[in-house]
Amino acid sequence: MKIDSVDFFYLSMPIVTTAGDGSQxxxxxRVSAGGHAGWGExxxxxxxxxxxxxxxxxxxxxxxxxxxxxxxxxxxxxxxxRMAATLAFNSMDLLQAPHTWSGIEMALWDLLGHVRxxxxxxLLGHAKAYPKTPYASVLFGTTAQQTLExxxxxxxxxxxxxxxxxxxxxxxxxxxxxxxxxxREGLGADGILLIDAGQIFADDVEAAxxxxxxxxxxxxxxxxxxxxxxxxxxxxxxxxxxxxxxxxGGEAAHNRYMAEHLIDYGHVGFIQIDCGRIGGLGPAKQVxxxxxxxxxxxxxxxxxxxxxxxxxLQPYAGMKDSWICEYPTQLSSLAxxxxxxxxxxxxxxxxxxxxxxxxGVEINAKTLKTxxxxxxxxxxxxxxxxxxxx
Amino acid sequence: MKIDSVDFFYLSMPIVTTAGDGSQxxxxxRVSAGGHAGWGExxxxxxxxxxxxxxxxxxxxxxxxxxxxxxxxxxxxxxxxRMAATLAFNSMDLLQAPHTWSGIEMALWDLLGHVRxxxxxxLLGHAKAYPKTPYASVLFGTTAQQTLExxxxxxxxxxxxxxxxxxxxxxxxxxxxxxxxxxREGLGADGILLIDAGQIFADDVEAAxxxxxxxxxxxxxxxxxxxxxxxxxxxxxxxxxxxxxxxxGGEAAHNRYMAEHLIDYGHVGFIQIDCGRIGGLGPAKQVxxxxxxxxxxxxxxxxxxxxxxxxxLQPYAGMKDSWICEYPTQLSSLAxxxxxxxxxxxxxxxxxxxxxxxxGVEINAKTLKTxxxxxxxxxxxxxxxxxxxx
Numbered sequence: 052m053k054i055d056s057v058d059f060f061y062l063s064m065p066i067v068t069t070a071g072d073g074s075q076x077x078x079x080x081r082v083s084a085g086g087h088a089g090w091g092e093x094x095x096x097x098x099x100x101x102x103x104x105x106x107x108x109x110x111x112x113x114x115x116x117x118x119x120x121x122x123x124x125x126x127x128x129x130x131x132x133r134m135a136a137t138l139a140f141n142s143m144d145l146l147q148a149p150h151t152w153s154g155i156e157m158a159l160w161d162l163l164g165h166v167r168x169x170x171x172x173x174l175l176g177h178a179k180a181y182p183k184t185p186y187a188s189v190l191f192g193t194t195a196q197q198t199l200e201x202x203x204x205x206x207x208x209x210x211x212x213x214x215x216x217x218x219x220x221x222x223x224x225x226x227x228x229x230x231x232x233x234x235r236e237g238l239g240a241d242g243i244l245l246i247d248a249g250q251i252f253a254d255d256v257e258a259a260x261x262x263x264x265x266x267x268x269x270x271x272x273x274x275x276x277x278x279x280x281x282x283x284x285x286x287x288x289x290x291x292x293x294x295x296x297x298x299x300g301g302e303a304a305h306n307r308y309m310a311e312h313l314i315d316y317g318h319v320g321f322i323q324i325d326c327g328r329i330g331g332l333g334p335a336k337q338v339x340x341x342x343x344x345x346x347x348x349x350x351x352x353x354x355x356x357x358x359x360x361x362x363x364l365q366p367y368a369g370m371k372d373s374w375i376c377e378y379p380t381q382l383s384s385l386a387x388x389x390x391x392x393x394x395x396x397x398x399x400x401x402x403x404x405x406x407x408x409x410x411g412v413e414i415n416a417k418t419l420k421t422x423x424x425x426x427x428x429x430x431x432x433x434x435x436x437x438x439x440x441x
Numbered sequence: 442m443k444i445d446s447v448d449f450f451y452l453s454m455p456i457v458t459t460a461g462d463g464s465q466x467x468x469x470x471r472v473s474a475g476g477h478a479g480w481g482e483x484x485x486x487x488x489x490x491x492x493x494x495x496x497x498x499x500x501x502x503x504x505x506x507x508x509x510x511x512x513x514x515x516x517x518x519x520x521x522x523r524m525a526a527t528l529a530f531n532s533m534d535l536l537q538a539p540h541t542w543s544g545i546e547m548a549l550w551d552l553l554g555h556v557r558x559x560x561x562x563x564l565l566g567h568a569k570a571y572p573k574t575p576y577a578s579v580l581f582g583t584t585a586q587q588t589l590e591x592x593x594x595x596x597x598x599x600x601x602x603x604x605x606x607x608x609x610x611x612x613x614x615x616x617x618x619x620x621x622x623x624x625r626e627g628l629g630a631d632g633i634l635l636i637d638a639g640q641i642f643a644d645d646v647e648a649a650x651x652x653x654x655x656x657x658x659x660x661x662x663x664x665x666x667x668x669x670x671x672x673x674x675x676x677x678x679x680x681x682x683x684x685x686x687x688x689x690g691g692e693a694a695h696n697r698y699m700a701e702h703l704i705d706y707g708h709v710g711f712i713q714i715d716c717g718r719i720g721g722l723g724p725a726k727q728v729x730x731x732x733x734x735x736x737x738x739x740x741x742x743x744x745x746x747x748x749x750x751x752x753x754l755q756p757y758a759g760m761k762d763s764w765i766c767e768y769p770t771q772l773s774s775l776a777x778x779x780x781x782x783x784x785x786x787x788x789x790x791x792x793x794x795x796x797x798x799x800x801g802v803e804i805n806a807k808t809l810k811t812x813x814x815x816x817x818x819x820x821x822x823x824x825x826x827x828x829x830x831x
Binding site (some may be wrong): 053063067068069070071072074075076094095096097098099101102103106107108109110111112113114115136139140143144145146147149150217218228249250253278280281282283303306308309314315328424425426427428429430431432 | 453457458459460461462463465466471484485486487488489490491493495496497498499500501502503504505506526529530534535536537539540608619639640641669670671672673693695696698699701706724815816817818819820821822
């Protein structure tokens with residue numbers, strides 16, 4: 052097959068707020084080859100990601116993403132790997148490229164899966180897919196009381212594990228202590244409690260350290276992203292003092308090296324990979340294999356649609372010991388309605404990874420129209436991007 | 442002062458080729474505040490960088506660059522630092538943001554320098570600016586003979602040092618040996634010879650190692666970017682075997698952490714920083730200070746206009762021991778004509794850093810018109826970007 056086209060659907064809620072909710076807009080990708088279609092989603096700013104695909108070439112090492120994809124041969128997984136390597140070289144100076152490519156790469160695995168009648172996780176080399184224990188991923192309440200109620204509600208819905216994140220965490224030590232205690236109380240003594248600091252401490256190890264006592268007292272399983280994605284030294288120093296609480300991070304990784312460095316130098320106990328940023332399923336699988344070697348637990352990172360959720364589960368589907376998965380429970384209507392397929396906990400409260408061709412998720416064509424953002428990019432009088440036909 | 446506007450000028454040669462020549466297009470930035478203007482240049486793909494400034498917000502941690510700049514207070518260096526920190530948090534999920542911000546940050550130092558009547562290097566904390574020994578930065582010839590002639594020509598022009606880079610280096614071992622020998626012959630026995638592999642070996646340490654004998658035999662001072670910007674392990678392994686030849690790298694760093702990691706884990710002997718990518722002069726100065734502590738030599742990276750060249754020299758202007766600088770000698774007419782100020786070697790063959798307010802470089806308004814690329818970005822029927830008035 053030959054890659055005939057790559058279409059970008061920029062979708063958005065009518066109103067986008069400053070909340071840390073990544074499901075307020077979406078960049079959905081459709082790749083067509085040999086009469087088949089595959090779907091993916093970039094976890095990225097839509098307009099710059101589209102621009103990275105269609106922009107004019109700047110020089111040999113700063114070519115648009117399209118130059119490494121359109122017209123390329125696609126007969127098997129090796130072709131995806133080859134395109135990734137070509138792109139890494141030809142677009143090395145185009146910073147946004149990995150985010151754009153991530154959604155395309157996902158769509159390529161989906162497409163290949165449809166052609167071969169196999170789930171993407173099989174094409175990635177897994178013999179079997181093990182169900183994962185989902186953690187409900189939510190934002191902290193603005194007050195501890197609200198967090199308590201949110202935690203109770205999650206427990207009532209049947210979740211054993213929950214992650215609370217972002218503001219107001221980091222605003223004050225007392226506030227943080229109250230928030231974590233409220234989350235624990237609401238979730239119950241046997242719940243698995245995770246905390247996401249949303250990089251609020253930048254690289255201030257002392258500020259983050261002050262939270263360790265309350266995190267340990269409340270039996271928190273991991274503290275996620277206390278620092279910026281590149282602050283390996285700060286991660287390493289905090290990890291040395293964090294006791295039973297492990298550090299988690301990696302969602303910012305836009306290549307496998309960044310994730311591996313966070314393991315080697317940052318000493319995280321959980322490595323969280325967003326397939327919509329790291330360059331898709333291929334590099335995510337490499338990180339999953341690397342994590343096993345290093346005794347680190349791989350976890351998906353996803354805060355958007357069930358398409359992105361399914362993609363995020365593929366790289367570690369067959370790894371039984373990597374038992375937990377992020378499961379967003381506060382999605383925008385756009386993200387919820389993006390797929391007609393719904394991935395929900397089974398009777399045991401576990402998430403089963405779709406055992407269907409490709410990513411195993413059907414796109415809702417109506418959603419692509421309802422939430423479409425009208426965008427036009429013109430260069431030298433010629434339209435180089437306009438919303439594609441659904 | 443308050444930042445009133447940020448304008449992006451996307452310039453391009455009429456024809457852009459796949460050569461590794463970064464001066465074929467340009468993204469020039471003008472910042473206006475309090476009736477003053479400052480100029481900077483992003484070393485980046487223009488269209489995605491513009492998109493990163495004007496795009497709609499995706500969520501609280503994926504805001505456009507404009508959100509952290511427009512309307513902000515600018516009274517001194519601390520305001521630049523504050524904006525950089527705000528941006529790092531508010532745009533953490535917008536991958537392209539550091540490239541966009543780099544040109545803006547440069548322009549802010551230029552503007553402040555004009556207001557205070559002082560060169561940017563003084564505002565950065567340097568008491569004095571030491572002249573640097575320029576190396577002529579050119580591409581390899583397609584044949585060894587062409588490289589020999591290019592080297593002789595550089596020597597005839599009075600340069601003591603030269604760097605040859607990119608294709609066909611890496612194509613074949615014999616070819617590479619011949620190319621390096623030709624460069625040495627043309628430059629003369631006492632010339633300072635530098636080789637830039639342009640990431641051609643990806644992370645293949647063995648392939649790069651095979652070149653070490655010829656690099657040592659030809660007394661090459663540094664081998665630049667044998668590997669991808671994130672391949673610290675490969676850098677470290679090669680550095681352990683490279684003998685008198687030091688490794689150089691860092692141009693891909695889009696924050697100071699990446700550069701520091703290349704020093705700490707990649708064991709480079711020269712750290713090369715492009716102010717048009719790393720986030721401007723502030724983080725570059727931090728890396729320069731870090732390099733001194735670690736016994737590593739800081740070098741500018743620049744392959745575009747004299748505006749970018751001046752900016753690249755500011756962060757290490759006062760560091761006498763960091764004696765060498767990149768000096769592009771094969772610029773496109775667009776890059777040459779961007780400034781009316783020309784930075785050229787003095788009678789001793791050294792580059793003096795402009796001792797004039799800001800970056801000390803005058804923009805040629807005519808060039809902004811001659812090479813302008815007509816771009817329009819429309820979202821929801823509203824034009825969010827069009828070329829600014831000169």
